[in-house]
Amino acid sequence: MDKKTPVISCRNVWKLFGPDPKQFLATLKPDASYENIRAQGYIAGVHNVSVDVGRGEMLVIMGLSGSGKSTLVRCMGRLHEVTGGEVLIEGEDIGKLDEDALINLRRRKMGMVFQSFGLLPHRTVLENVAFPLEMRGQDRHERRARALEVIELVGLAGREDYFPRELSGGQQQRVGIARSLAIEPDIWFLDEPFSALDPLIRREMQDEFLRLQNMLEKTIVFITHDFDEALRLADRIAIMKDGAIEQCDKPDQIVLNPATSYVAKFTEEIDKARVVHAGVLARPVNGIEVTGEPVSEASTIQSLARLLISDRRKLIPVAGKSGELVGVMDRQEALDVLLGSGS
Amino acid sequence: MTSFSRHALTGLWLLVLAVVLTALKPLLPPVLDRLPVWHPIWSHYLDTWFDWLQNDLGLIHVTRLAASGLGFLIDVAANLLYGKARWPRLEAIPWSTVAALAAVAGYYLGGWRLALLAGGTFTWCALMGQWKWTMETMSVIVIAAPFGFLIGLLLGIWSWKSSRVESVLRPVLAVLQTLPFFTYLLPAVIFFKVGPTAASVATIVYAIPPMILMTAVGLKKVSSDVVEAGKMSGCTRWQMLTRVYLPAARTEILIGLNQVIMLSLAMVVLTAFIGMPGLGAKLLAMMNSFKLGRSVEIGITIVLLAVTLDRLSKALVVKQPEHFEKGTPWWIRHQAWLVAGGVFVFFTALGRMVPFFNEVSRSQSLSVGSEIDDVMKAVLDWDPIQAVTGFLRYFFNVWVLVPTENALLYVPTFGLIAAITGFCWLMGGARPAIIGFVFFTAVAVLGWWDRAMLTLHSTVTATLLAVIIGMPLAIWASRSEKATRRMIYVCDTAQTFPSFIYLLPAIMLFGITPVTVILAILIYTMVPVVRYTIEGLRGVPAEMTEAADMSGATRWQKLVNVQLPLAMPTIAVGLNQALMFSFFMVIIAAFIGTRDLGQEMQRTLAGTDLGKNFTLGFSVVLMAITFDVAINAWAEKKRKLLGL
Ligand SMILES: Nc1ncnc2c1ncn2[C@@H]1O[C@H](COP(=O)(O)OP(=O)(O)O)[C@@H](O)[C@H]1O
Ligand SMILES: [Mg+2]
Numbered sequence: 001m002d003k004k005t006p007v008i009s010c011r012n013v014w015k016l017f018g019p020d021p022k023q024f025l026a027t028l029k030p031d032a033s034y035e036n037i038r039a040q041g042y043i044a045g046v047h048n049v050s051v052d053v054g055r056g057e058m059l060v061i062m063g064l065s066g067s068g069k070s071t072l073v074r075c076m077g078r079l080h081e082v083t084g085g086e087v088l089i090e091g092e093d094i095g096k097l098d099e100d101a102l103i104n105l106r107r108r109k110m111g112m113v114f115q116s117f118g119l120l121p122h123r124t125v126l127e128n129v130a131f132p133l134e135m136r137g138q139d140r141h142e143r144r145a146r147a148l149e150v151i152e153l154v155g156l157a158g159r160e161d162y163f164p165r166e167l168s169g170g171q172q173q174r175v176g177i178a179r180s181l182a183i184e185p186d187i188w189f190l191d192e193p194f195s196a197l198d199p200l201i202r203r204e205m206q207d208e209f210l211r212l213q214n215m216l217e218k219t220i221v222f223i224t225h226d227f228d229e230a231l232r233l234a235d236r237i238a239i240m241k242d243g244a245i246e247q248c249d250k251p252d253q254i255v256l257n258p259a260t261s262y263v264a265k266f267t268e269e270i271d272k273a274r275v276v277h278a279g280v281l282a283r284p285v286n287g288i289e290v291t292g293e294p295v296s297e298a299s300t301i302q303s304l305a306r307l308l309i310s311d312r313r314k315l316i317p318v319a320g321k322s323g324e325l326v327g328v329m330d331r332q333e334a335l336d337v338l339l340g341s342g343s
Numbered sequence: 344m345t346s347f348s349r350h351a352l353t354g355l356w357l358l359v360l361a362v363v364l365t366a367l368k369p370l371l372p373p374v375l376d377r378l379p380v381w382h383p384i385w386s387h388y389l390d391t392w393f394d395w396l397q398n399d400l401g402l403i404h405v406t407r408l409a410a411s412g413l414g415f416l417i418d419v420a421a422n423l424l425y426g427k428a429r430w431p432r433l434e435a436i437p438w439s440t441v442a443a444l445a446a447v448a449g450y451y452l453g454g455w456r457l458a459l460l461a462g463g464t465f466t467w468c469a470l471m472g473q474w475k476w477t478m479e480t481m482s483v484i485v486i487a488a489p490f491g492f493l494i495g496l497l498l499g500i501w502s503w504k505s506s507r508v509e510s511v512l513r514p515v516l517a518v519l520q521t522l523p524f525f526t527y528l529l530p531a532v533i534f535f536k537v538g539p540t541a542a543s544v545a546t547i548v549y550a551i552p553p554m555i556l557m558t559a560v561g562l563k564k565v566s567s568d569v570v571e572a573g574k575m576s577g578c579t580r581w582q583m584l585t586r587v588y589l590p591a592a593r594t595e596i597l598i599g600l601n602q603v604i605m606l607s608l609a610m611v612v613l614t615a616f617i618g619m620p621g622l623g624a625k626l627l628a629m630m631n632s633f634k635l636g637r638s639v640e641i642g643i644t645i646v647l648l649a650v651t652l653d654r655l656s657k658a659l660v661v662k663q664p665e666h667f668e669k670g671t672p673w674w675i676r677h678q679a680w681l682v683a684g685g686v687f688v689f690f691t692a693l694g695r696m697v698p699f700f701n702e703v704s705r706s707q708s709l710s711v712g713s714e715i716d717d718v719m720k721a722v723l724d725w726d727p728i729q730a731v732t733g734f735l736r737y738f739f740n741v742w743v744l745v746p747t748e749n750a751l752l753y754v755p756t757f758g759l760i761a762a763i764t765g766f767c768w769l770m771g772g773a774r775p776a777i778i779g780f781v782f783f784t785a786v787a788v789l790g791w792w793d794r795a796m797l798t799l800h801s802t803v804t805a806t807l808l809a810v811i812i813g814m815p816l817a818i819w820a821s822r823s824e825k826a827t828r829r830m831i832y833v834c835d836t837a838q839t840f841p842s843f844i845y846l847l848p849a850i851m852l853f854g855i856t857p858v859t860v861i862l863a864i865l866i867y868t869m870v871p872v873v874r875y876t877i878e879g880l881r882g883v884p885a886e887m888t889e890a891a892d893m894s895g896a897t898r899w900q901k902l903v904n905v906q907l908p909l910a911m912p913t914i915a916v917g918l919n920q921a922l923m924f925s926f927f928m929v930i931i932a933a934f935i936g937t938r939d940l941g942q943e944m945q946r947t948l949a950g951t952d953l954g955k956n957f958t959l960g961f962s963v964v965l966m967a968i969t970f971d972v973a974i975n976a977w978a979e980k981k982r983k984l985l986g987l
Contacts (some may be wrong), residue, residue, distance in 0.1 A: 079571050107577030118572030122590040130574035161666035
């Protein structure tokens with residue numbers, strides 16, 4: 001398998017809920033809408049979704065509640081059997097794996113954090129975290145050591161022997177996170193993992209999470225309905241509505257060029273300047289003469305606000321990581337992002 | 344609305360038909376009045392079939408083999424508990440050790456009060472000179488309950504895994520739960536030899552159904568998140584079952600265990616009828632010879648034992664694991680086991696040195712049976728009491744029981760079938776009506792019609808009386824928080840008593856008469872009536888009663904127009920349970936001397952008339968299930984109508 005193969009690849013995935021979904025899908029017109037399907041007594045949890053996630057990439061899935069985010073992620077881990085299409089994990093169709101192979105794949109590669117934790121009520125924190133290791137048949141001492149390590153990582157050191165019911169919602173959530181990390185998964189699914197945390201800890205966990213991500217280079221699918229969170233974390237964002245992905249793109253593109261009116265409405269409230277980077281606005285130089293200090297392509301427009309307002313240049317050069325010139329940015333365009341286009 | 348009234352009309356027509364048939368009885372062709380007595384034929388067929396099963400198929404060898412295994416285990420328990428001369432031929436564990444261990448278990452499960460109850464119960468047994476009987480009873484329970492638990496657990500898992508198994512098991516369980524206990528006993532005796540083995544087999548079969556149901560319910564209730572977490576952790580199926588599902592269904596499984604234990608106790612007591620020694624046998628003997636004092640003492644023992652076993656196993660349900668702080672030394676982590684070990688050694692040694700703590704001899708026992716007898720005789724002979732019981736006996740006999748019984752016996756068979764069908768139709772429409780028609784026709788065809796009518800008569804009369812007395816009581820209790828709590832406590836406790844116990848007060852008050860039978864059933868069935876009426880009334884949402892208050896309703900108006908209608912579905916559940924309890928009790932009451940199906944069944948116990956036993960047993964089952972279906976359909980309909 002070469003490096004280019006996406007780690008997760010969904011191809012025309014359907015997940016219908018109802019009495020006989022497979023049969024129903026076979027007779028379904030390809031352009032049937034969500035309402036249409038619903039009128040016939042089925043719910044399209046996932047509606048013809050195709051999306052790839054590359055190695056080390058973090059895809060954030062957003063959407064209103066009931067839009068099918070959790071269902072899509074469950075299809076990726078084959079907690080749901082898909083009704084149509086296929087899910088490839090590192091090029092292999094997981095729908096075709098037999099039970100042993102599937103168990104093996106999950107044991108070696110996958111971790112998942114659940115929206116409502118899914119902790120085993122009869123096990124202590126330590127035993128919950130060590131659970132996946134136990135399933136793999138790791139010996140007691142090793143799994144204990146490893147579990148303690150991740151418990152420490154999520155900041156629950158000292159609570160190893162507590163039972164889930166003795167912990168707050170946020171602490172339980174962290175146990176769930178620790179458990180999913182215990183086997184060092186390559187692929188990490190997180191279903192609203194920070195939703196139960198209070199804002200301060202949430203911020204802390206996000207930072208910790210980013211650090212882990214940089215360090216561990218995992219492939220991550222992350223569900224949230226908090227846009228700020230998405231913007232802080234995402235490489236790409238997929239926005240779902242009625243089981244379908246409306247748009248899947250880099251955060252800048254989502255806010256600058258919403259593909260549908262739904263996405264536009266969804267992103268309306270966002271402060272674009274915080275999202276858009278100079279690099280995105282940069283156009284090819286094409287022989288235009290540039291003058292003065294360049295700005296970094298990685299800076300957000302918001303961070304350039306002072307400069308944009310005081311600078312008099314019409315075109316501002318934009319430089320890449322190592323200082324090379326990557327393009328020029330129209331100052332007016334940047335100001336429009338910063339202040340709104342004034343329409 | 345039109346469909347509803349047409350609905351009602353069909354039911355009413357059937358009732359009219361019943362009346363007409365009864366009125367025209369003298370003109371009816373005899374076959375509409377009574378079907379020929381066919382039961383010898385069925386019994387014969389059944390016997391042939393059983394015979395084939397037993398001998399030609401060789402089932403008897405299988406059961407005898409199983410029996411010898413089970414018998415061996417019970418003998419071991421018997422040796423340890425009361426020194427029966429069997430392997431391993433140790434001395435019996437001293438009573439003080441058993442009592443102390445029970446207290447330790449009580450303490451760790453539920454604190455001092457439970458410790459006192461558990462330790463006190465066994466101390467009482469010993470001091471009253473009932474140790475051996477108690478241990479005879481316990482030796483069957485300690486073997487039968489774990490077997491019932493395990494088999495029930497396995498069947499529960501199976502029925503949860505496979506919907507086919509579930510659909511087969513469901514009707515079987517429904518039948519098992521309404522099967523009169525005499526019908527459990529005879530096959531047990533025939534296939535497994537008389538005595539403790541047959542008793543434990545009957546007990547196990549009797550105790551399994553709720554365990555199966557609770558296990559399946561618990562497993563179905565495990566939250567999908569926990570299941571998915573298990574799957575994502577890479578559990579195999581076996582790991583899923585043993586480390587995720589079963590532990591997560593812990594509560595329901597332990598409730599199942601509680602029921603297994605309680606049913607085991609109830610059944611073990613009843614196995615006195617097939618010669619199982621122990622508390623039940625003693626109680627039976629004492630009641631037979633009208634030694635009421637001793638009977639009361641044994642009754643108290645049985646009740647104490649029931650309450651103790653119930654409280655201990657319920658405490659186990661709510662007991663949650665506690666974590667220990669880091670660095671807690673091992674002897675604190677395992678304190679309970681260490682204390683139990685220490686207690687065991689100490690009291691066993693004490694028992695060996697001081698005989699009193701080993702065995703309370705006859706002369707030392709505190710039994711005051713004969714004194715109680717004297718007191719009770721004096722009280723019962725006291726004129727005012729005599730007058731009251733005498734009057735009640737006369738009143739019920741002459742004005743209630745005899746006339747209604749004669750009336751019921753007068754109704755031609757097909758008149759009654761029409762009435763039952765009409766009743767079922769009014770309750771729940773076509774489906775229950777068809778079931779009622781088929782089942783009661785089957786009762787007629789089975790050929791025990793008159794006896795079945797007597798059974799039906801006692802059951803229905805007692806249940807109606809329970810409603811007449813129990814409902815006002817429950818309505819009164821539901822008025823105040825405190826009374827509600829007390830009443831529910833009393834009901835919950837009373838519900839744990841083995842049914843056999845309820846005969847005792849009835850016999851004490853009325854001796855051996857038909858009124859006694861009704862009274863015994865009445866007391867027993869009042870428990871669910873009161874329990875569910877209170878629950879139903881308390882469950883009426885506050886907004887509704889407040890709305891009634893604001894409309895200026897009087898208490899009575901509020902009760903009749905708001906509370907009772909809304910509580911009706913719940914009350915119906917209680918009513919249904921009451922009826923099922925009566926069917927159960929009326930059969931046991933055969934012991935007092937009835938003339939119904941139960942009496943005939945009790946007679947079969949002495950012989951090998953399996954076929955007869957089954958035709959009788961199934962007559963009861965068919966009637967019970969008819970009512971069960973009709974009342975449940977009605978409750979369901981009401982619930983839908985009320986949008987609950
Ligand atoms: N097991 C199921 N059976 C039937 N419908 C389901 C099931 N799981 C999810 N759905 C439906 O699929 C839709 C998507 O649900 P979900 O993926 O949980 O949404 P989200 O996670 O975005 O809030 C919802 O309408 C939900 O009711
Ligand atoms: Mg969700």
